[in-house]
Amino acid sequence: MMEKNKLAKIKILKNGPYLVTGNVPLAERIIVPKGKMYEYKNGREFPQAEEYALCRCGQAKNAPFCDGSHEKVGFIGEEKASRETFEDRADMFEGPALNLLDDNRCALARFCHRKDGNVWELTEYSDNPNYRAEAIIAASECPAGRLVAYDKTGKPIEPKYEPAIDILQDSEKEVSGPIFVKGAIPIESSDGFTYEIRNRVTLCRCGKSRNSPFCDATHISIKFLDKGKE
Incomplete structure (x- = not known):
């Protein structure tokens, strides 16, 4: 697993998708209420691959995967998040x-x-x-x-996570959620900067975050539904 840690990586392509390399497991997880708390349930199964591109613009018809829609809609994927630790x-x-x-x-x-x-x-x-x-x-x-x-x-x-990516859906809010990146996967900016490597982060996939590339919960206010859930 240490070898997989070294290989796993997310590269943010300029005005394009997240390019994931290193055979990172991909799953869908659904946030569901449990009394006053919340838990995950398993969602759709996705094909597994050594390399795949995840939609960042929110317009892909094959979500969560990129289908080139960012080019058709003229997506501007400016990264605005602080680079402090x-x-x-x-x-x-x-x-x-x-x-x-x-x-x-x-x-x-x-x-x-x-x-x-x-x-x-x-x-x-x-x-x-x-x-x-x-x-x-x-x-x-x-x-x-x-x-x-x-x-x-x-x-x-911190919880112990192996490198993996979960595509989140939110049943209570009836929206599609962010990309949950687990297990210290390096995330490289479109300009080559590597963000602080962390055990847990969520990346925006609705295309509207004001703190991109990270999620700021805008998917809830705009009632984002990925094309795979419509």
């Missing part, structure tokens, strides 16, 4: 037994909500072992990587 961007919320870093890059996936409260409330009362454990889950299940729990030694607490 997560720790430099994030605000810290200090709890008694846990700290939480929050960089506000929200995909509105809502996994930060748990049965006993949201991740900020749970961090505030993390001297309670149950709330501490729930806060860690709430932070770790955030696909955007907006939220990271840190222990009091300053060590981040």
Whole structure:
């Protein structure tokens, strides 16, 4: 698996798709409510390949794959996101037994909500072992990587992910969600810059994010449905 880590890569093509190389597994996952919380269910099965291109403009008729629609619609895929590191961007919320870093890059996936409260409330009362454990889950299940729990030694607490990509759908909001990139896959900008390598990020695929290439939850406000779901 270490070899796959070295090979896996996402290259953002100028005004075009995300080119994925390195035999990265691709799946569809559907966000569904479970009481006051959320979970994933399996969606469509996709063909697996050593290399594939994922739509970034939101117009492909063969979503999630690119079909050249970006050229037909004149898609402008300007990358606007900050290139600072997560720790430099994030605000810290200090709890008694846990700290939480929050960089506000929200995909509105809502996994930060748990049965006993949201991740900020749970961090505030993390001297309670149950709330501490729930806060860690709430932070770790955030696909955007907006939220990271840190222990009091300053060590981040992260789930163990192998390199993989999930195409998200949101059943409750009735929209198609972002591209969930897991397992420290390098993402290279169209100008050659490599973004900070992270365990969890979400990439925009509706074509309308104001923080591209990353998701900013615009897919919800515009009620984005990929062509594979219409």
